[in-house]
Amino acid sequence: MFSRKYFAGALSMLAVAALGLTSCAGGLNSSGGNADSAGGAGIDPGATKEQYIAAFADIEPITLDFQYSSTNPKSFSALRDLKWAESVEEWSGGKITIESHAAGAIAKPTEVPGALQDGRLDVAHYYTTYEPQEMAAFVDMSTSLVQLPSSPVVGEFVSHAVMMEVGFNTPEVMANYEDRGMHVLHPANPNGNTSVICRKDQQKSADWAGSQIRGNAAAHEIQAKALGGILTSVELAETYEALERGVLNCSLQSTATAVSVGWLEVAPYISIPKDASFAPGAGALVAGSSWDGLPLLVQQLMFDRMEGYVAGEDFNAIASLKIATETAEKQGGKLDYLDSESEAAIAESNKELLAQVENSKNLDGKAVNAAVASSIEKWTGIAKELGYEEKGGVTDFTQWYEGSVDPEDLEYFEPFAERVYEEIILPQRPK
Numbered sequence: 001m002f003s004r005k006y007f008a009g010a011l012s013m014l015a016v017a018a019l020g021l022t023s024c025a026g027g028l029n030s031s032g033g034n035a036d037s038a039g040g041a042g043i044d045p046g047a048t049k050e051q052y053i054a055a056f057a058d059i060e061p062i063t064l065d066f067q068y069s070s071t072n073p074k075s076f077s078a079l080r081d082l083k084w085a086e087s088v089e090e091w092s093g094g095k096i097t098i099e100s101h102a103a104g105a106i107a108k109p110t111e112v113p114g115a116l117q118d119g120r121l122d123v124a125h126y127y128t129t130y131e132p133q134e135m136a137a138f139v140d141m142s143t144s145l146v147q148l149p150s151s152p153v154v155g156e157f158v159s160h161a162v163m164m165e166v167g168f169n170t171p172e173v174m175a176n177y178e179d180r181g182m183h184v185l186h187p188a189n190p191n192g193n194t195s196v197i198c199r200k201d202q203q204k205s206a207d208w209a210g211s212q213i214r215g216n217a218a219a220h221e222i223q224a225k226a227l228g229g230i231l232t233s234v235e236l237a238e239t240y241e242a243l244e245r246g247v248l249n250c251s252l253q254s255t256a257t258a259v260s261v262g263w264l265e266v267a268p269y270i271s272i273p274k275d276a277s278f279a280p281g282a283g284a285l286v287a288g289s290s291w292d293g294l295p296l297l298v299q300q301l302m303f304d305r306m307e308g309y310v311a312g313e314d315f316n317a318i319a320s321l322k323i324a325t326e327t328a329e330k331q332g333g334k335l336d337y338l339d340s341e342s343e344a345a346i347a348e349s350n351k352e353l354l355a356q357v358e359n360s361k362n363l364d365g366k367a368v369n370a371a372v373a374s375s376i377e378k379w380t381g382i383a384k385e386l387g388y389e390e391k392g393g394v395t396d397f398t399q400w401y402e403g404s405v406d407p408e409d410l411e412y413f414e415p416f417a418e419r420v421y422e423e424i425i426l427p428q429r430p431k
Helices: 049-058 076-091 109-118 136-147 154-168 171-178 220-227 236-245 255-260 289-293 296-304 306-330 340-358 365-385 394-400 414-428
Strands: 062-067 096-101 123-126 183-189 194-198 212-214 230-232 250-254 269-272 283-287 334-337
Touching: 049 076, 049 296, 076 096, 076 255, 076 296, 076 306, 109 123, 109 283, 109 289, 136 154, 136 171, 136 183, 136 340, 136 365, 154 171, 154 183, 154 306, 154 365, 154 414, 171 183, 183 306, 194 255, 212 220, 220 230, 220 250, 220 340, 250 255, 250 306, 255 306, 269 306, 296 306, 296 414, 306 334, 306 394, 306 414, 334 394, 340 365, 365 414
Parallel strands: 062 096, 062 123, 212 230, 212 250, 269 334
Antiparallel strands: 123 283, 183 283, 194 250, 194 269
């Protein structure tokens, strides 16, 4: 296996550049790629950086437009995306230039598929749950993921692997993307298991009564109702002010998101289920119409650099929990488990959600529920085999967490990311 040191040097912040797909010396174009440059010779899996650079010697320079996942280039998810882009550039020996744009700079979340089709974007983070009707099979698959464990280390590693594995292996989910002209690099990539942050400490079941709760997944309506709250639709950019003013009482999302957008300043009470799970609000990394016009070597490089992307994704989920805890405490709040009654209510609502998936008209729900359960068992075993374990609970996580909180230091996460690459990504690698 090749080197795990993906991202040498400081992260360069890429400015918003011209719209459309451009390239030098007859490379790709915005109408879907250059057929003369498509295909060509590939490279074997496990190639080193030096071997990749040598293989790119005869490739004409290519520029790709990439819209990453956040409006904040220093957020956890943006760093993950930008480091992947930087890695692709470096391993191509500079033959690939990726012009990176903040979320919404080129296309609004629901406009991303259109922008990928018409050439305004070539690669993008796509908020799949923002279009539940168009991505109905994906929504049902993501609802089945309430089966995922919610523990802060093993649970997070397992969650990310299961989402990717089940996503790639569910034909109806892949068809949701493909029917809309998207080529999938990663079918389901959250920032971490879902927590609920609130303006006030809601430690009793009665405290949730009438709470206005923001969610980012269709299943959150049922889960918010189970708590005694009401799901409210508020745009990401408007959530800080809504929490600050008390228009919202709480919000469901990953701790990484809560940290990155500053919501813990106004809602510093974080609650996480101990055994049950909130539904994830996953997105995806996808390419557009220009994909088929890319040289095979470029396609393979994008997939091979996904190993680093997965390590960054796991960092987002796990390291952010420590940072979120410390941030909440500075604001007078805390991280804690849901109270037992609320936990039981979520567990009961999850039974209802799984029954809905089983009766889905969008996919084979019974098979998906079984696939999720099987994948959880598999990846829990792999995580433990690699030496990952819970050495405490979320309430004392800052004391026993063994990984780094430096996004440049992914060593703790790389063994698991390597297995994900070998068992899930490699079979999807273009040939």
